[in-house]
Amino acid sequence: MSLPSFLLEILVCPECRAPLAEEIEGETHELRCTGEGCGLVYPVRDGIPVLLVDEARRPS
Numbered sequence: 001m002s003l004p005s006f007l008l009e010i011l012v013c014p015e016c017r018a019p020l021a022e023e024i025e026g027e028t029h030e031l032r033c034t035g036e037g038c039g040l041v042y043p044v045r046d047g048i049p050v051l052l053v054d055e056a057r058r059p060s
Helices: 005-010
Strands: 018-025 029-031 041-045
Touching: none
Parallel strands: none
Antiparallel strands: 018 029, 029 041
16 A cells, blocks of 8 residues: 655655655565665555654665
8 A cells, every 4th residue: 555645745764854765565565765875764564654763774
């Protein structure tokens, strides 16, 4: 399930304030930071973005 476009327009990375990009691969739904040097990936659980730096992962 994709997030509404109006929500993606206002969400930013809590670490660096860069915009977030939605990524959906099968059952995995995440928001990736588009900022240079940051790149944190935040989970989306039950349609709710979890924008906590402690819950984010660094891309491999």
